[in-house]
Amino acid sequence: MNQNKKVNLEARIMKKIKGDKINFRSKYIFLAQKLGLGGGFALSLVLAILFLNLAFFTMKASGTLEFLSFGRIGILAFLESFPYHWTLTGLAFFVVASIILSRYDISYKKPFKRLLAALLLLILAAGTVLAISGINETIEEKVTQGKISLLRPFYARRGGVWKSGLVGKVIEIRTGGLVVETRETKKVLVELTKNTILPPESDFEVGDRIRAVGEWDREAFRASALRLAGRGRRLMRGPGRGKKRAASPPMRTHQ
Amino acid sequence: MKNVPDEELVEKIRSESNELYAEIVRRYQQKLYRYLRYLTNRPDEAEDLLQDVFIKVYRNLFGFDTKRKFSSWIYRIAHNEGLNFLKKTARKNQVSLENADFSLESEDDSIEDTFSKKEIRGMVKECLDKLETKYREPLVLYYFEDKSYREIGDILRIPPKTVGTFIFRGKRILKGICEKKEVTW
Numbered sequence: 001m002n003q004n005k006k007v008n009l010e011a012r013i014m015k016k017i018k019g020d021k022i023n024f025r026s027k028y029i030f031l032a033q034k035l036g037l038g039g040g041f042a043l044s045l046v047l048a049i050l051f052l053n054l055a056f057f058t059m060k061a062s063g064t065l066e067f068l069s070f071g072r073i074g075i076l077a078f079l080e081s082f083p084y085h086w087t088l089t090g091l092a093f094f095v096v097a098s099i100i101l102s103r104y105d106i107s108y109k110k111p112f113k114r115l116l117a118a119l120l121l122l123i124l125a126a127g128t129v130l131a132i133s134g135i136n137e138t139i140e141e142k143v144t145q146g147k148i149s150l151l152r153p154f155y156a157r158r159g160g161v162w163k164s165g166l167v168g169k170v171i172e173i174r175t176g177g178l179v180v181e182t183r184e185t186k187k188v189l190v191e192l193t194k195n196t197i198l199p200p201e202s203d204f205e206v207g208d209r210i211r212a213v214g215e216w217d218r219e220a221f222r223a224s225a226l227r228l229a230g231r232g233r234r235l236m237r238g239p240g241r242g243k244k245r246a247a248s249p250p251m252r253t254h255q
Numbered sequence: 256m257k258n259v260p261d262e263e264l265v266e267k268i269r270s271e272s273n274e275l276y277a278e279i280v281r282r283y284q285q286k287l288y289r290y291l292r293y294l295t296n297r298p299d300e301a302e303d304l305l306q307d308v309f310i311k312v313y314r315n316l317f318g319f320d321t322k323r324k325f326s327s328w329i330y331r332i333a334h335n336e337g338l339n340f341l342k343k344t345a346r347k348n349q350v351s352l353e354n355a356d357f358s359l360e361s362e363d364d365s366i367e368d369t370f371s372k373k374e375i376r377g378m379v380k381e382c383l384d385k386l387e388t389k390y391r392e393p394l395v396l397y398y399f400e401d402k403s404y405r406e407i408g409d410i411l412r413i414p415p416k417t418v419g420t421f422i423f424r425g426k427r428i429l430k431g432i433c434e435k436k437e438v439t440w
Contacts, residue, residue, distance in 0.1 A: 022310050024273075024317055026317070029317075030317050105412075107412075109408070
């Protein structure tokens with residue numbers, strides 16, 4: 001660039017500045033941008049944690065993982081009962097947080113992949129801690145009582161019926177099957193056939209919560225496998241080791 | 256005003272007088288013009304781009320954090336403008352340096368330095384346009400703009416280690432290109 005061009009450029013720019021053709025952008029715009037970026041990052045991080053917590057809680061409450069204990073035949077029921085919506089929403093907020101993080105200097109000063117891994121780990125850890133803290137159960141209870149209606153969409157009662165799986169309480173024992181009431185108070189006949197896989201030395205009584213995998217046959221559910229289920233309760237129960245219950249005839253499945 | 260550091264000068268422009276901005280233009284027009292020309296390989300457009308860069312810098316002066324290095328910030332803006340231009344014209348690797356005027360010497364260069372730099376530039380100018388932008392940029396910033404790895408990292412927003420890798424690989428590729436063209440390295 002020769003000297004004339006240099007002078008020209010300087011003069012052109014200064015003329016525009018003096019003539020008020022170009023002005024400073026307000027410092028408040030930059031402040032707002034900075035705050036917006038920081039706030040956006042914090043918000044997306046918190047939302048990612050909350051939604052993943054909700055996903056973990058839903059899995060825990062509906063026993064999604066327990067379907068895997070059935071082995072291969074439980075995989076379909078596991079996939080159907082998996083809380084995709086909460087997981088994907090949580091991951092979407094993680095992506096938003098990552099995008100915002102990439103605008104900070106730290107994103108290139110430190111290895112970005114490691115930063116993302118640390119962020120994901122933080123979200124997963126915080127989500128897990130929240131899910132096992134018991135706060136969700138408290139909120140769910142309040143929502144059920146109609147106290148926090150705002151959270152109803154997040155903590156509404158989860159159904160216990162899927163295409164290949166079912167969870168419910170035994171309300172009646174019939175020959176060749178159990179009548180089960182699901183969380184949606186729907187009554188379903190769970191048919192037990194000679195091919196139904198049952199835990200060794202199992203028996204079922206009215207009041208038991210059961211988990212079954214199988215397929216629907218019109219209104220009835222034909223179980224391929226069945227187990228006792230419940231929050232914090234063991235899946236299988238041997239004879240004589242269960243707690244005392246109200247008198248009702250047990251259905252022995254180990255003749 | 257010549258001895259005032261950039262960051263202090265920016266503070267003065269913001270708080271005292273916007274006319275001091277002329278000093279910023281004086282300090283950076285040669286360097287940025289050279290950088291933009293290398294980046295875009297288009298001397299004519301580089302001038303217009305340079306004006307856009309100075310206008311953008313002025314408008315966003317309150318967005319600059321005076322605790323950081325001003326030169327990295329202004330080069331970053333020039334880099335973005337250059338890349339936007341390349342994207343718009345989509346002629347990243349099709350332009351030639353054949354007609355480029357490489358009058359790169361600045362007032363601060365000694366005669367020996369100027370001669371040596373001129374010699375090196377003369378040798379590589381025919382090959383540099385064949386180099387990918389991601390290698391060309393760090394090489395230009397390091398060898399032609401005398402920037403450190405850290406500064407280049409701040410301008411290109413890549414880790415200093417990656418800058419080192421790009422410069423190393425860039426040199427190797429450039430050497431290959433020059434050898435093919437039978438240019439003495």
